[in-house]
Amino acid sequence: MITAILLTLAGLVLLGWSADKFIGGAAAVAALLGISPTLIGLTIVAIGSSAPEMLVGVIAASEGAGDIVVGNVIGSNITNIALVLGCSALIAPLTTDNAILKREIPQLLLVTLLAAGLLVDGHLDQLDGTILFVGLAVFMIWLIRQGMQQSKSGKAPEVDMPDPMQPKQAWFWLVAGMILLPMGSKMLVSGAVDLARLAGLSELLIGLTIIAIGTSLPELAAAVSSARKGHGEMAIGAVVGSNIFNILAVLGIPGLISPSNVASEAIYRDLPAMVGLTLLLALFLMHGRHRQQLSRRQGALLLSLFIGYMTLLGFQSVS
Secondary structure (H helix, E strand, C coil): CHHHHHHHHHHHHHHHHHHHHHHHHHHHHHHHCCCCHHHHHHHHHHHHHCHHHHHHHHHHHHCCCHHHHHHHHHHHHHHHHHHHHHHHHHHCCEEECHHHHHHHHHHHHHHHHHHHHHHCCCEECHHHHHHHHHHHHHHHHHHHHHHHHHHHHCCCCCCCCCCCCCHHHHHHHHHHHHHHHHHHHHHHHHHHHHHHHHHCCCHHHHHHHHHHHHHCHHHHHHHHHHHHCCCHHHHHHHHHHHHHHHHHHHCHHHHHHCCEECCHHHHHHHHHHHHHHHHHHHHHHHCCCCCEEECHHHHHHHHHHHHHHHHHHHHHHHC
């Protein structure tokens, strides 16, 4: 038991630290190659924030632990909305403009409903994975075109870029991140699976809690930092983008690598929670005539819902 706990914690720490270094190195290398900051923010940094979930998905699917992947995606999206945005809004109300509402929120709603529709039959197969990856390709093409148009028009949004690095340092952390990320993911998944089996917990529950919260730490750090600096649109955009990537990229992995059944608890308890929180977030942000704001009161409600959801999982696991 102690070995499994230590392995899980070590994997979480290594995963979070290496993801941060990888994002910084990748963004710095892209800048050295002349890629615009807008494109870096929309692609490399956005994908990099979901790198922990992606690597955990690959490792877990290859080991036949599909429930961990499903739990990780659903749990991470719930955590991003309820915990990350909830905490960020409590620090400072998150104000955004109509751009996020017109583009990203409808996309998040569409992708979330797509995931629910694919999982509701209790199976995640290769056709489901193919549909999700086609959606990912379309989303990436849209992101790149959006970034190119913004760069040409000179109206590119401010991007919270990592600190600049020297060329050798940038390449070092890019390569090191590519090596350390799989190592951290392997340790985390192995420890979590062993912990679930030793404690009599389901892999789905481990994915919904320990792994989901652990892999959402980069989003939490970025969102809190953005809130403190008064960049509410960045905090909301980072969470929305990460949730879209989680569904399209991470959820498609087990379908393509190792098709599996979806636990009934995920269908009747966790999927509705994810869809409900996404709809609630859209409702909060669509309320207002001009600039929309996620208030402290709404943040407190989101955080309370997260605590309630975690409490429910705890009670059900004990019973």
